[in-house]
Amino acid sequence: xxPISRRSLLKSAGVGAAGITLGAGGYxxxxxxxEASSGDGTGSVPFYGEHxxxxxxxxxxxxxxxxxxxxxxxxxELRELLREWxxxxxxxxxxxxVGDVNEMQLAPPDDTGETVGHLPSNLTVTFGFxxxxxxxxxxxxxxKRPAAxxxxxxxxxxxxxxxxxxxxxxxxxxxxxxxVAFHAIRNLARIGRGTVAMRWSQLGFxxxxxxxxxxxxxxxxxxxxxxxxxxxxxxxxxxxxxxxxGGEGPAWMRGGTYVVTRRIRMLLEIWDRSSLEDQELxxxxxxxxxxPLGGHDEFEPLPLDEKQASGLPKIPVDAHxxxxxxxxNDGERILRRGYSFTDGVDESLGELxxxxxxxxxxxDPEKQFVAIQRRLGSSDKLNEYxxxxxxxxxxxxxxxxxxxxxxxxxxx
Amino acid sequence: xxPISRRSLLKSAGVGAAGITLGAGGYxxxxxxxEASSGDGTGSVPFYGEHxxxxxxxxxxxxxxxxxxxxxxxxxELRELLREWxxxxxxxxxxxxVGDVNEMQLAPPDDTGETVGHLPSNLTVTFGFxxxxxxxxxxxxxxKRPAAxxxxxxxxxxxxxxxxxxxxxxxxxxxxxxxVAFHAIRNLARIGRGTVAMRWSQLGFxxxxxxxxxxxxxxxxxxxxxxxxxxxxxxxxxxxxxxxxGGEGPAWMRGGTYVVTRRIRMLLEIWDRSSLEDQELxxxxxxxxxxPLGGHDEFEPLPLDEKQASGLPKIPVDAHxxxxxxxxNDGERILRRGYSFTDGVDESLGELxxxxxxxxxxxDPEKQFVAIQRRLGSSDKLNEYxxxxxxxxxxxxxxxxxxxxxxxxxxx
Numbered sequence: 001x002x003p004i005s006r007r008s009l010l011k012s013a014g015v016g017a018a019g020i021t022l023g024a025g026g027y028x029x030x031x032x033x034x035e036a037s038s039g040d041g042t043g044s045v046p047f048y049g050e051h052x053x054x055x056x057x058x059x060x061x062x063x064x065x066x067x068x069x070x071x072x073x074x075x076x077e078l079r080e081l082l083r084e085w086x087x088x089x090x091x092x093x094x095x096x097x098v099g100d101v102n103e104m105q106l107a108p109p110d111d112t113g114e115t116v117g118h119l120p121s122n123l124t125v126t127f128g129f130x131x132x133x134x135x136x137x138x139x140x141x142x143x144k145r146p147a148a149x150x151x152x153x154x155x156x157x158x159x160x161x162x163x164x165x166x167x168x169x170x171x172x173x174x175x176x177x178x179x180v181a182f183h184a185i186r187n188l189a190r191i192g193r194g195t196v197a198m199r200w201s202q203l204g205f206x207x208x209x210x211x212x213x214x215x216x217x218x219x220x221x222x223x224x225x226x227x228x229x230x231x232x233x234x235x236x237x238x239x240x241x242x243x244x245x246g247g248e249g250p251a252w253m254r255g256g257t258y259v260v261t262r263r264i265r266m267l268l269e270i271w272d273r274s275s276l277e278d279q280e281l282x283x284x285x286x287x288x289x290x291x292p293l294g295g296h297d298e299f300e301p302l303p304l305d306e307k308q309a310s311g312l313p314k315i316p317v318d319a320h321x322x323x324x325x326x327x328x329n330d331g332e333r334i335l336r337r338g339y340s341f342t343d344g345v346d347e348s349l350g351e352l353x354x355x356x357x358x359x360x361x362x363x364d365p366e367k368q369f370v371a372i373q374r375r376l377g378s379s380d381k382l383n384e385y386x387x388x389x390x391x392x393x394x395x396x397x398x399x400x401x402x403x404x405x406x407x408x409x410x411x412x
Numbered sequence: 413x414x415p416i417s418r419r420s421l422l423k424s425a426g427v428g429a430a431g432i433t434l435g436a437g438g439y440x441x442x443x444x445x446x447e448a449s450s451g452d453g454t455g456s457v458p459f460y461g462e463h464x465x466x467x468x469x470x471x472x473x474x475x476x477x478x479x480x481x482x483x484x485x486x487x488x489e490l491r492e493l494l495r496e497w498x499x500x501x502x503x504x505x506x507x508x509x510v511g512d513v514n515e516m517q518l519a520p521p522d523d524t525g526e527t528v529g530h531l532p533s534n535l536t537v538t539f540g541f542x543x544x545x546x547x548x549x550x551x552x553x554x555x556k557r558p559a560a561x562x563x564x565x566x567x568x569x570x571x572x573x574x575x576x577x578x579x580x581x582x583x584x585x586x587x588x589x590x591x592v593a594f595h596a597i598r599n600l601a602r603i604g605r606g607t608v609a610m611r612w613s614q615l616g617f618x619x620x621x622x623x624x625x626x627x628x629x630x631x632x633x634x635x636x637x638x639x640x641x642x643x644x645x646x647x648x649x650x651x652x653x654x655x656x657x658g659g660e661g662p663a664w665m666r667g668g669t670y671v672v673t674r675r676i677r678m679l680l681e682i683w684d685r686s687s688l689e690d691q692e693l694x695x696x697x698x699x700x701x702x703x704p705l706g707g708h709d710e711f712e713p714l715p716l717d718e719k720q721a722s723g724l725p726k727i728p729v730d731a732h733x734x735x736x737x738x739x740x741n742d743g744e745r746i747l748r749r750g751y752s753f754t755d756g757v758d759e760s761l762g763e764l765x766x767x768x769x770x771x772x773x774x775x776d777p778e779k780q781f782v783a784i785q786r787r788l789g790s791s792d793k794l795n796e797y798x799x800x801x802x803x804x805x806x807x808x809x810x811x812x813x814x815x816x817x818x819x820x821x822x823x824x
Contacts, residue, residue: 009700062590062617064754105687105688105689106687106688106689107687107688108684108685108686108687108688108691109635109688109691109699111635112633112635112680112684113631113634113635113636113699113700114618114631114632114633114634114635114752115631116631116635116700117628117631163759178474178590178617178618179617179618179752182617182618182633182752182754182766185764186633186680186764186766189764190681190684193681197762198757198762198763198764199757200756200757201754201756201757201764202756203615203617203754203756205474205590205591205594205615205617206526206590206591206594216529219525219526219527219528219529220526221524221526221594221598222525222526223521223523223524223525223526223528224525268524268598269602269605272520272524272602273520274520275517275518275519275520276517276518276519276520276521277517277518279520279521287521287525288421288525288528340526340591340594342476342594342613342615343755343756344612344613344614344615344755345610345611345612345613347575350609350610351610352597352598352601352610352613354594354598
C-alpha cells in the first residue's frame, strides 16, 4: 500500500498512483492548492521512538484530548484496537490519510477528510491506560498493574464531576492546527467504535507550558506566564529522574511515564476584580515580566528565603510558586503540558466557563502530583480563584518502532 | 494617553513611557521575547471604516462569538457601553492593551493580560443588535427597529435550545490566534459587567468559508469543501446587492447588514458510516476536489440542468448544493463566515458533539437566510445528518470613524 499524503491527494499523479476510485462525479482530482492551513504547518514530529511523542517533544499550540471507556474484556480485541490506532496515528502524524483511500465508492471513506490539504502541523498522538483497564477480569491484566498507577485520591478543594473524570484509555492529540488535532481524535474514536466509547473530551485553544528551552513561556488565562520552571526536554537528567519510568518497574512501563489530567476551572470574574498587587502576591511573580517578586528576570531562582525590609518574605508563604516549588516538595518536580480551555457560559453562574486543562507527566503520581497538590489544595492562595472539576490518571507506555504498536509491552 | 502595544509592554522603554507603576516585586520589566504566538500574527485589520470589520474582511482561522442580554433600559448606559466597547475593540484590534495600564497597583488591571506578547493576529470585532433591544421600553428604540430585523421564525427540522439562541447584543471576534479572540470577548464582557450578561458563547476552531478570492476553500467536519460559491468581497456588486443595507432603510442601518447565526450539530457518527457515494450525492460535489458532480473543477458552475446518460440529473434534486443555490432561491445569496466547533461528548448519545457554527450576513434575513433555509429544511438530503440547535439574528450597524462609536447612528 502506498501512503497517501493529504496534500498529494489533491494532485492527479498522487491520486492515480494510489489507485483511488473516482468520485461519483467521475472526477476526483482538483487543483493542488494551499487550502486552509494554520501557520506554516510543515513541521512534523516522528511517531516512532523509545518514548511516545507528545511528552518531551515541543508543546504545540493546540490540544484535543479524549478519554474512553473500554467496552470489551477480550484481550485480542484490545490488542487489535491498539494495532489499528498505532497505524492510524503514525499515518496522521506524517500528514497522510488514514487507511487505504483506494476503496470502493460504495464504502465509507477510511479517513473522514476534514484535513485533506492540511499539513502535518506537528501532530503528536499519545496513548495511556487508566487504572480501570487492569480491573477488567477478562483482560487478565491484574498482575501487570503498576504500583504507581492508582486512582488519584480525593484532594483538598476538589469539586470533581465524575462525567469529566477517569477513563480506561486516553488519547492526547497536540498540533499547531486545531483541525488536525480534532481529526486525529475523531478518526481514532471511529476506528474504536464498538470497542471503546468516548467518556469525555477537551479542546485546548492555547498552550500554557513550554517543554523545550527554545520555546517562550506562554500565558494562562489569568494573564500570568505559566510553567517558567517546567522541566525542559534538554535537561535529560531531570527527565530521567522525574518523568521516565526506570528500573522500578514493571518492565513493560520502562521508558514510559504517568500522566495526570485535571480540569481546572478559573473563577475569572473574581480574578479580574482583584488588584494587580493581589494577583501578583497570589502567584508570587510579577504579572508582565514573570520575574519572581523581588527579582528582575523571569528565569532567576525564586528568592524563597529572602525577606523584605519589613521582615515579611519576598514571596508570601501562601504564594502559588512557593508551594508548588521543588524546594517545598522534597525536591519533586513534574513535566507540565497544559492548555487553556473555554466551554461557553456556565448558566448557573452567568459566567464565562474557562480555565486550564492541566496535564502533567511524572514517574510516580503519588510522590509527585498528589503530594504537590495536597500542599497546594490546603494552603495555596490561588484556591480562592480556581476549582478542580475533572481528574484522571493514566499509565503512558513507552514508544514503539515501525511494525510494532503502542501497548505491545503490556499486551504482547 | 499613550497607547500601549502588547509587545512593547515587555520592553523597558515602552513601560517607562507609559508611566506604568512597578509590580509588587518592584520590577515590571522583562526581556522582549517572542512569547507564544500563533503563526506569524503580524497582520492587522483596520477597525474603523464605512463598514464594521469582520464581514467582508478576509475570514480568519478562529472565532469566539458571544451573545449578551441587556440588563438596563437606560439609553445613556447603553450608549456608554458602546463607547467603551468601541474604544477597547479598536485597541485590541491594533494589538494594544485595553485601557491605560498606568494605573495603581491597588486597582485591578484594565487588561486581563493573557495576550501580552501576542501580535494583533488579524483580530476583528463586530457588534450587532438583537430584536429584543427594540422592545425594551426604557430605551425608546421601538420606532427605530428595522422591518428586516425580526426573530427567525420556526423552520423545518429545528431542534432549538433557547439557552443557545437569541440575545440583545452580539459580539463576533475573529482572529488567527484563538487566544486573541477569547481575550477580546472576555475583556468586553468584563467592561460590560452589570450592563450586559453573557447569554451564550461559541468557540470556533476552524473556518468553513472564505470571504476573499485569495483564500482557498476550507473543509468542514464532513470533510467537504465549504462555501465554494460564497460571495467574495471583491465582488462589490454582489456585496451591495446581497449584503450591505442601502436606501431601503432605516437610515441608521445604511452600510450595515444583518447576521444570522445557527448552531448546527452534525451527526458525525452517522455521516462517517455513509458511503463516499452517499456523501457525494448528499452534497452534490466530489469530496476531495470539490467539483460539482459531473464536473471537473471546484469553481465551475453547477450543472443543474444537465442529466446523466441514465436520464437522472447530474446533481440530485435533493442535493444540498442544488437547494442552496441562487438558481433555486430566486437569485438570492448570502455571505457566509462559519466555523467548525466541538463541545465535547454528548452524554445522552455517547457521541462527539461537533458541527458548524453557521454565520451568514445579508441585507434581508427573511428574503435570504429564512427563504433558503425553508427550502433546505424541508427537502435537503443533508437533513439526515444535521440538526439546528441554536439560532439568533442581529442588526449589524455600519462602521464608525475615530472618535465615534459603533451604534452611534442608532443611539445618537
